[in-house]
Amino acid sequence: MTSITAxxxxxxxxxxxxxxxxxxxxxxxxxxxxxxxxxxxxxxxMIAFVMPISSMLWRSIDNTEVGSVMPKTADAILHWDGQxxxxxxxxxxxxxxxxESRAGGGLGRIGRRLNYEDxxxxxxLTQTLRGLPATTEVTWTEELIGINARWNETSTWLAVQRTxxxxxxxxLLAALDLERAxxxxxxxVAPNQRLYVEVFKRTLVIAGGVTLICLFLGFPLAYxxxxxxxxxxxxxxxxxxxxxxxxxxxRTAAWIVLLQSGGLxxxxxMWTGIIDAPIQLVFNRIGVFFAMVHVLLxxxxxxxxxxxxxxxxxxxxxxxSLGAHPxxxxxxxxxxxxxxxxxxxxxxxxxMALGYYxxxxxxxxxxxxxxxxxxxxxTNTTNNWGMAAALGALLLIVTLLLYMVYHKLVNQKQLxxx
Amino acid sequence: MKLKNKMTKQLLTxxxxxxxxxxxxxAQALTVIxxxxxxxxxxxxxxxxxxxxxxxxxxxxxxxNGEFARIRxxxxxxxxxxxxxxxESPELARGCFEGLFEPIDWEVLGIADDLIPAAVTxxxxxxxxxxxxxxxxxxxLPRAPxxxxxxxxVEEFPGTRGLRRGAKYTLEFALLADGVAVEDxxxxxxxxxxxxxxxxxLDEIKPHIQWWEAGAQPPQWLVxxxxxxxxxxxxxxxxxxxxxxxxxxxxNGSLYDLDYWAIVQGSNQAETAYDFIRFASQADTQAxxxxxxxxxxxxxxxxxxxxxxxxxxxxxxxxxxxxxxxVNTDFWVDFGEELExxxxxxxxx
Numbered sequence: 001m002t003s004i005t006a007x008x009x010x011x012x013x014x015x016x017x018x019x020x021x022x023x024x025x026x027x028x029x030x031x032x033x034x035x036x037x038x039x040x041x042x043x044x045x046m047i048a049f050v051m052p053i054s055s056m057l058w059r060s061i062d063n064t065e066v067g068s069v070m071p072k073t074a075d076a077i078l079h080w081d082g083q084x085x086x087x088x089x090x091x092x093x094x095x096x097x098x099x100e101s102r103a104g105g106g107l108g109r110i111g112r113r114l115n116y117e118d119x120x121x122x123x124x125l126t127q128t129l130r131g132l133p134a135t136t137e138v139t140w141t142e143e144l145i146g147i148n149a150r151w152n153e154t155s156t157w158l159a160v161q162r163t164x165x166x167x168x169x170x171x172l173l174a175a176l177d178l179e180r181a182x183x184x185x186x187x188x189v190a191p192n193q194r195l196y197v198e199v200f201k202r203t204l205v206i207a208g209g210v211t212l213i214c215l216f217l218g219f220p221l222a223y224x225x226x227x228x229x230x231x232x233x234x235x236x237x238x239x240x241x242x243x244x245x246x247x248x249x250x251r252t253a254a255w256i257v258l259l260q261s262g263g264l265x266x267x268x269x270m271w272t273g274i275i276d277a278p279i280q281l282v283f284n285r286i287g288v289f290f291a292m293v294h295v296l297l298x299x300x301x302x303x304x305x306x307x308x309x310x311x312x313x314x315x316x317x318x319x320x321s322l323g324a325h326p327x328x329x330x331x332x333x334x335x336x337x338x339x340x341x342x343x344x345x346x347x348x349x350x351x352m353a354l355g356y357y358x359x360x361x362x363x364x365x366x367x368x369x370x371x372x373x374x375x376x377x378x379t380n381t382t383n384n385w386g387m388a389a390a391l392g393a394l395l396l397i398v399t400l401l402l403y404m405v406y407h408k409l410v411n412q413k414q415l416x417x418x
Numbered sequence: 419m420k421l422k423n424k425m426t427k428q429l430l431t432x433x434x435x436x437x438x439x440x441x442x443x444x445a446q447a448l449t450v451i452x453x454x455x456x457x458x459x460x461x462x463x464x465x466x467x468x469x470x471x472x473x474x475x476x477x478x479x480x481x482x483n484g485e486f487a488r489i490r491x492x493x494x495x496x497x498x499x500x501x502x503x504x505x506e507s508p509e510l511a512r513g514c515f516e517g518l519f520e521p522i523d524w525e526v527l528g529i530a531d532d533l534i535p536a537a538v539t540x541x542x543x544x545x546x547x548x549x550x551x552x553x554x555x556x557x558x559l560p561r562a563p564x565x566x567x568x569x570x571x572v573e574e575f576p577g578t579r580g581l582r583r584g585a586k587y588t589l590e591f592a593l594l595a596d597g598v599a600v601e602d603x604x605x606x607x608x609x610x611x612x613x614x615x616x617x618x619x620l621d622e623i624k625p626h627i628q629w630w631e632a633g634a635q636p637p638q639w640l641v642x643x644x645x646x647x648x649x650x651x652x653x654x655x656x657x658x659x660x661x662x663x664x665x666x667x668x669x670n671g672s673l674y675d676l677d678y679w680a681i682v683q684g685s686n687q688a689e690t691a692y693d694f695i696r697f698a699s700q701a702d703t704q705a706x707x708x709x710x711x712x713x714x715x716x717x718x719x720x721x722x723x724x725x726x727x728x729x730x731x732x733x734x735x736x737x738x739x740x741x742x743x744x745v746n747t748d749f750w751v752d753f754g755e756e757l758e759x760x761x762x763x764x765x766x767x
Contacts, residue, residue, distance in 0.1 A: 105490055108516030119752045126515060192617075193756075195763040202766075262642045283628055366583055366629050366765030374762075382755050383486075383512075 053396070059389035063168035065113035066160070069106035070097040074164040077157065086157055091140035094160075098125065099132055110163075112383065116170070117159035124148060124156075158182075171390035196374070196391065200398065203370040206285075206360070207353035210292045214300040214349050215342065217293065222304035222341075227313070240301050248295060252362050255291045256282055259363075287363035292356060299352060300345040307341030343410045347403065354399055371395050447476035448690045452504040453677075454481025457546075457711055464707035465698040473697070475690050484509060489682060493518050498684040502691045505542065507747035510678050514541035519680040520688060527692055529699050534734060536744040537716040542678030543695050546707065547714035549675075549733035549742070550587050552668040553655045554647035555640045565741075566595035566671045569647060570619070572626055580636050580648030583629035585761035586750055587649060587673055590743075592619040594671045604746045613757065617764055629765070640665055656712035656731050667731075669738040675745045676716065708732060 067074040072093035080086040101107040107125070114121035131147035144151040151157075162168070162180075173179055173186065177194040181187040188194070221240070225233045243251060258264050259282035266278040281287060311334065319329035357372035371391055378388035450466065452458045458481050466477040480500070482488065486509055492498045505513065513519045519541040524530045530538045537544025552569055556562070559575060569579060569591070581588050590603055596619045598606050606612035628645055630636055636650035637658040652672070658665050679698065681691045697703060704715035705723035714733035715721065721729050721736075729735050733742065 102517045105494055105516050105518070108490075108512065108518075111515055115752060116755075119756055122515060122752055123748070192760055192763055195759055195766070198763075198766060260639075260642060261644045361631050366762060367767075369762070369766075377758070378755075382758075384755060 056389045057393050057396075059385050060171050060393045061167045061169065062386060062389075063113075063163065063170075064166055065109040066163040067166060069101050069110050070094065073097050073160070077161050078164050080157070080161060082154070082158060082161065084154060085141070085152060088139065088141050090157075091144055091151075095132060095140045095144060096136075098129060102129070113163050114159065116384070116386075117162060118156075121159070124150060168386075171386040172394070174387060175390040175394050196371075199369070199371055199374060200394070202368070203354060203395070204398070204402075206288060206292070206368070206370060207350050207356075209289060210296060210353045211300075211346050211350040213289065213293045214297050215346060218297055218300035218304055218345065219342075222301050222308055225301070225305050226308035226311075237305075240298055243294065244298055248358065249362075251295060252291050252359050255287065255294065255363055259287055259290065282363050284365050285368050288360050288368045291359045291363045292353060295359065296349045296352060299348045303344040303348065304338065304341040307338050307344075311337045339410070343406075347406060351399060351403075354395065447478045448502065448687050448694055449478045449480060449500050450502045450504075450694065451480045451482050451500050453484065457713065460707050460710035461698075463710060464703050465694075468703065468706075469694055469697050473693060475693070477694070486513065489513065489518055490516075493683045496684060498682050498686075500682050501685040501687045502679050502681055502694060504545065505678050505680050507675055507678065507745065508751055510539065510542040510680055511747045511751045513680065514539070518683055520683050520685065522681070527696060529696055532701075532719065533699060533716045534718060534739075536674070536676055537678075539678065542680045543699065544676040544716040545679050545698060546704075547674050547676050547716060547733045549652040549669075549672045549714070549738075550582070550649055550745075551652050551655065551672040551733075552647060552670075553636060553640060553650040553665055554668070555643070556664045556666045558643065558646055562666065563647060563668055564670060565668065566591045567597070570595040570623055572623060575646060577626070577646035578628050578644065579623065579626050580630050580639050580645040580650075581627050582649055583631050583765070585757040586745075586754065588620065588761065589613065589616040589757065590673055590745075591649065591671070592616040595619055600671070600741060600743045603743060604749050608749065608753075613760070617760070620764070637663070637665060652731070652733055653712045659731075669733075670741040672733065672738070672742045673745050674714070674733045674742055675747070677713075 070093070073090065076090045076093050077086055080090060098107075101110060107129075111122045111125055114125065128144065128147050128151075133143060162170075170180065174189075175196050177189050177197050178186050179189050221236075225236055225240075228236065256263075260266070261278040261280070263282075265281060266275075269275045270278065281290070315337070316329050316334050319333045320326055324332070354370075355372050356370055357376055360368050360370050361373055372395075375388045375391050375395075378384045378391070450461075452461050458479070462479060466479050469475065470477050482503075484506060489500070489503065492500060505519075510519070514521075521541055522539070522543060524538065527543070529543075533544060534547070536547075552563065552566065554563060558577075563569060563571075563575060568575060581591070589607060593603055593606055593612065593616050594600070596615060598612075607616065628639070630639070630648070633651045633654050636645075636648040637654050639645045640648055640650075641658065641663050652667060655665050655667055679695050681688055681695075685691060698707075699717055701715075701717050701719035701723060704717045704720035707713070708715045708720060709724055709728055712728075712731050714735075716734065718734055718736070721732055721734065724732070730737075732738065
């Protein structure tokens with residue numbers, strides 16, 4: 001009985017199975033086509049987005065400079081116990097590899113890396129390199145100590161040892177105003193060197209402040225744009241977009257001209273007698289807010305406008321006709337419907353503001369510089385890409401965390417409202 | 419058909435030959451890379467054109483933005499297409515240490531005695547001098563300030579002062595204001611006590627300082643009356659003077675820095691490069707260059723060939739060199755990061 005049924009179903013299933021296979025094949029073809037269609041974008045994202053960011057993240061812990069130029073030294077010194085000075089084998093490997101490092105820019109890499117441990121290393125290496133004897137039949141320990149007595153100090157070799165492992169946490173720690181003390185425990189840096197925790201806080205405060213100001217200024221304007229007749233709103237929209245067509249630098253410079261002590265704003269205020277002496281409006285936090293809000297405002301207005309455009313005005317009128325106070329109707333009926341626009345606008349402005357660099361550099365004072373200013377400083381001026389990457393990586397992590405929290409909040413709110 | 423084929427062949431070989439000849443011709447030309455702009459134009463007139471004319475060696479000029487990575491890539495791949503490059507002093511120090519530039523054989527070059535001492539280095543030959551000076555608007559001050567001590571004197575010279583936002587120059591000026599002698603400056607600054615002393619001195623005028631970022635800002639602020647005096651690049655002040663502004667320069671305590679010619683490691687034109695550098699270091703060519711742009715000649719003899727007005731503006735004029743000091747680039751390459759971090763930490767407190 002069972003076998004008959006089984007047989008029966010098997011026969012019945014055959015065409016179905018064939019159909020299924022066909023269906024699967026068709027599905028697979030579709031999938032492949034879809035994948036081929038997105039392949040260029042995926043490839044582009046890989047090359048332009050994922051790879052640079054992961055290589056940046058890697059650079060923040062990368063410690064391979066000395067290991068790649070002086071593999072034998074790095075290997076040998078990792079086995080040293082950190083007491084006294086290392087044995088002859090380390091000295092010999094170091095002397096030989098130092099001599100060879102001149103080719104191919106190796107010396108520059110190790111010089112830069114060792115200088116982070118102690119700023120006098122570069123000159124020590126130069127001097128040592130000049131003093132190295134031509135022969136190899138010497139005791140390298142004596143020879144190096146003869147060139148400079150610092151090779152007889154434990155701290156010198158400890159510094160070399162710290163550069164030997166493949167990865168290091170020194171950049172990430174330094175970006176948080178921390179360092180490894182002599183015994184390897186994590187400690188705060190000296191008070192007069194502490195900087196970056198403050199800079200991160202400042203970056204978030206400025207970006208947050210700019211976002212809030214943009215929201216308060218942008219919301220009413222977007223509302224006006226969405227409710228005006230098209231002919232008028234188009235004209236206004238052009239005014240909103242106009243700054244987009246002007247270079248960022250020009251706009252920033254224009255603010256300097258307007259806000260400086262002898263500038264239009266100050267002389268206008270003095271002429272009307274509101275103030276007696278010019279007030280400091282630029283090269284401080286006020287100037288940064290002015291210029292950044294101006295540049296970023298369109299990024300708030302446009303998402304708000306596009307959402308508000310799709311909100312029918314009838315809902316609000318219905319609420320009022322049902323007896324709601326006009327403000328209550330606005331706050332409880334209209335605003336919740338624009339929430340997705342607010343969410344998009346604020347996150348856009350906030351994240352763009354986090355990366356601001358040239359505007360605060362030009363219209364801010366020394367206590368208004370944001371993280372990206374230091375990233376640029378380490379990238380361009382001192383070539384310390386480890387430090388630049390560490391600051392960038394931390395900013396990325398902070399941004400992602402904030403984004404996650406924000407995403408949760410917005411989603412919850414939307415759920416509650418609906 | 420056959421004829422046509424033959425013709426094509428001839429045309430092809432002919433074309434290849436011309437291309438080959440052009441390439442061979444290029445290989446003889448000396449490639450000189452500068453920062454371009456107004457300075458590059460002045461170099462073209464003062465150095466490149468007369469050099470080709472007088473020696474018959476063609477010069478292929480080019481410009482770059484100081485991208486060190488390009489030089490490194492050339493040296494490391496062995497594909498060196500640049501011969502002589504204009505570099506700023508920190509890049510010269512780094513590149514020399516890394517072996518990216520040929521060490522200069524001063525015996526062969528033989529012009530060391532003609533140049534100011536700062537122009538003679540291991541891998542580079544100075545080509546012009548620019549200076550960071552104390553500048554002020556003569557119309558706004560009761561009397562002319564004479565030194566950095568006057569810059570610090572907020573009683574006699576009330577008002578905001580401009581300084582470059584950064585540790586470089588600022589710390590030097592603070593120590594000069596504190597009475598450190600010019601010749602001991604970097605010895606003092608190299609000690610932790612010296613750095614503390616500089617920051618303590620800066621504390622005195624911290625509320626009176628407006629920090630500038632771009633070289634164009636100090637003359638603009640001085641003219642607009644935002645600041646009564648400021649540190650500034652001498653070239654910028656000279657440009658403002660030319661526009662008729664009554665800005666004055668205090669040369670005492672100025673810090674000068676040089677741009678250098680360096681020969682890229684592996685260049686096969688070292689000999690022509692030496693000829694070129696020698697040519698560009700002569701008094702007459704240097705004077706020609708400096709008459710076109712307010713950068714000081716490294717060859718002091720060139721000053722005498724300039725007009726009196728121009729000569730007075732040169733950082734390397736005898737009177738202006740008194741009390742001036744060359745920036746110690748090696749010091750800043752080694753200690754710059756640490757001091758900049760401390761400066762930023764101090765400035766934002």
